[in-house]
Amino acid sequence: MNLFPYVIDEKYSTSVAYFSMEFAIAQALKTYSGGLGFLAGSHMRSANDRRQRTIGIGMLWSYGYYDQSRHEDSTLKIDYRRKFYYFIQETGVTVEVMINGKPVTVKAYLLPASTFDSAPVIFLTTDCFENDHLSRTISHKLYDANEETRIAQEIVLGIGGVKVLEAMGIQIDVYHMNEGHALPLVFELMKKYDDLETLKKHVVFTTHTPEMAGNEEHDVRLLDRMGFFNGISVEEVQKKLGYRDERFSLTVGALKTSKRANAVSKIHEKVANEMWKDVPDRCEIISITNAQNMRYWADKQLMSWMQEHEDYQLIGRKKHLKHKLFEEVADQTGKLFDPDVLTIVWARRFAEYKRPWLLTYDMERFKALVSNTDRPVQIIWAGKPYPLDYRAVQMFNDLVMMSKEYKNVAVLTGYELRLSKLLKQGSDLWLNTPRWGREASGTSGMSAGVNASIHFSIDDGWHAEFQKDGINSFSIPHADPSLPNEEIDRLDYLAMMDKLEKTIVPMYYDDEKAWLTIAKNGMNDILAYFSSSRMVKEYYEKMYDY
Template identity: 50%
Template sequence: MNKKEETSKIAYFSMEFAIDQALKTYAGGLGFLAGSLFKAANRANYPMVGVSILWSYGYYDQMRDIEGRMVIGKTRKFHDYLVDIDVKVPLEINRSKLWVKAYLLPAGIFSTRPIYYLTTDIPENDYLSRTISYNLYDSNNLTHIAQEMVLGIAGYEVLKKCENIDVYHLNEAQAIPLAFRMMEDKGLDYVKNHLVFTTHTPIPAGNEIQDINILNNMGFFGSTDLKTAENFGGNPFNLTVAALKMSKKANAVSKLHQQTTEEMWNWVPKRCEITYVTNAQDVNSWQDVELKRCAEEGDLENLRKRKLHLKKQLYQVVADQCGRLFDEEKLTVVWARRFAEYKRPYFPLHDEEKLRELINSDKLQLIWAGKPHPADFNAQVTFNWIISKSREIKNTAVLTGYELHLSKLLKLGSDIWLNTPKRPNEASGTSGMTASMNGSIHMSTLDGWHVEWFNEYPDLSFTIGDGENLNEDYEADDMYKLIWKVIDMYDTDKWWKLVQDNILTSVDFFNADRMLKEYSKRVYNAVDKKYEIIDNDK
């Protein structure tokens, strides 16, 4: 093991990092945020290290059965570019001792800051202990709690051996055992002055609540007594509430999300201040350089040619998976993101007759993609129902394997990026940002980051509804009318000027470099001013 690094740093704890297709340790937007933040930090040589878990089987492999329906597959992942730093730390779960081993993703690999990946899947542990780091977001609740303890407690102990950390950042509340371990080590005042917290989904399912006695018996709180733990998180124990009470500062992930979060948690006494840092994505990872060049030079003819070429590449996947040949000169709408109920993946089919009218114009193609949670059986049923419907409706397709590689193909090859969350449940919804960077125009309800985009540049996107009337019939009808409007506009000079403006404007608005600066100023600066980035451009 190398000598302990003396430079003080920010430690970023996250269950998932979306860094590269080869490193499948992510599920959705939370991981995409972490990955883009760390790529921006690497460019800026910003003093951050990540802490996560090395999932032996990743999230899951989204596969098809013999009838083409989605099924969940598992494949063990191997990553020989991770460095064995010869660090193991003990951890007690359910009064049984196990070992947690750390590997390091060095700085620069996949253009990211260093990340420590933890695993219990080592010979020193019994079978049950090894399974803790098998699957991201394991559906067994006790295993899930154990995963949180590995991330928070073992992660803290690994950093004590390897790094000089003075700011601890929780990307969601799963690593909250970290705060209790820190409190044992250095006292509550230290925790409240060195811990910061990013909160995400503003729905109950996204804010974990556990039986406090189960947590206590498993060792979740370490040596902290039950009454003290209850004072932070309540009974039953709410991880988000505890994080809000134990942190110096918290942030939401969009301006609207901050308002929703403040209203959601206004009953929590002694909670920390909640600011916001709107999510962003790493332009270097996502934007097609040729599209960017054409847009900057005002070369709309070659911009069109490049976009049609990128659409052809996407359609090869459609043909391979679904046996349908799409036409690159037709408007292509994509609905692709995590399959969760509040995101309403069924929305394009809300009125099937109206959708069929659009499709029968022979000017529209529609693609769905996304992963349901492996334990969300209703979402899986919805996914397979949409597959069955797509077989009945021409020029539609449902793609499986929605990971970084397919996500990028969809953003490069789509014309409209459709986002249909039920307001105000979308914290940010970052996928449309990278679509806009590649000339795929955002069409969304007034939720998440789209509110800021619409308020700043109302003519660069299409907005479903008015944000006030949340009746589904009304919103769906408005969506169909908007798509008709886009069909009439598509492949005109006005359209390609809109594509150009999106490519040029969205990068400044939603690039991860901006996000890193705001984290340093609005969040880390609350702990220590030396982490603020001086913006020399101003």
């Protein structure tokens, strides 16, 4: 089967299978939750742009992640609706994997490269008539809360993915695990590569987060019972990997079975190496900074006019993009935003360490900010909390209830690709507020910045490599990370508000030329390095062909 409608560039002829639990390739294809999926989607688009021999392997989630809507009081409502896709193709390929002692059928579908101008992606599902109801539910929901279901999903992705590639006759040189979810693939590959050192030559691993919740651990006996080790005994696994902990970390397993691993920013490289420094016989962890596909995210006219036209045309185009965003704000909230007003957006996955609430740390100061009629601001929040992260859900709902008091403050639902693009193209200032060292990379600001939205961020992740404060962005210097979180939050808040009130808001209204210069510098600097065209090139040079 010829999966590639383009001629492979011989520099990228190594055959790569890129395994990821989520892919954000198109709004209509609900196979993602947030940042990890956005990154994987950009990787697939740029693999196509560079004519690389890369194939995506993912899961076809019957109900997606979840549909974000509202209750009558406007608070978060979590809905699950079955998805149907007529643009993916049946391959006719099915394989069996053993889960909890019984065979489960895995069916493969193909997203052709030509459909959305991406690399070809093979999507796996157990939701087919060959399986009983319990087995069908394995591929129902992305990041299912049930531990055994999550393990089953990882078995389907890893072992099922390798088996499907073999059944389709696709020769793979390198298996790329985008996070540790696909780790079972190494235990399937052990049938082919019995020697661990030989196996490692064919496996690479990307770690995306220093958060322990993103570095899954399970009881080793539970993994064994579920079939995670693919029939290899716990004792043999422990002997092969030299890893005898009763709590089995997927990240540690991946570091011990890969030839090389990468963190997703230079700061994250240091954090990851510190986190995993005590793991014996682990592979090297280098950095390949995350990036986004600007062919997808950038407004074409804005890009063209930034380079070739007068500033007034750039301003006019930006106001048009703000109008488009504000139509969505009006539709969801009944509030009419003004394109002449400075518009601040905070939009990403809701999680406590990302601090979506930081702007409201001091409510009196917040009220003064949003009530200023001489230099007004408009603020928009958007993002999806994990359904069972009750603290994050409460943070979202608290902001919703607060926003009802102000005609220039909005919280939007439906944070998926379409809304994300509207927000990035229609914002003036893209706010990012994680606690320092906790943001592995963070990529939303890249695709906002290329749309003349100035990045305003804690100096963490990719921003630390990009930022020239007051030249291409605005930076929030981080507090001492050894301090208690309460003190970190207080100091970061004061630094953020000082910069916002004394520098950013006055510049927007009083020095349009300086504002546009920073916006254009940011666009140029992002295009120069933070495009995923650079990222996928580095993966071949530093990981696949290493």
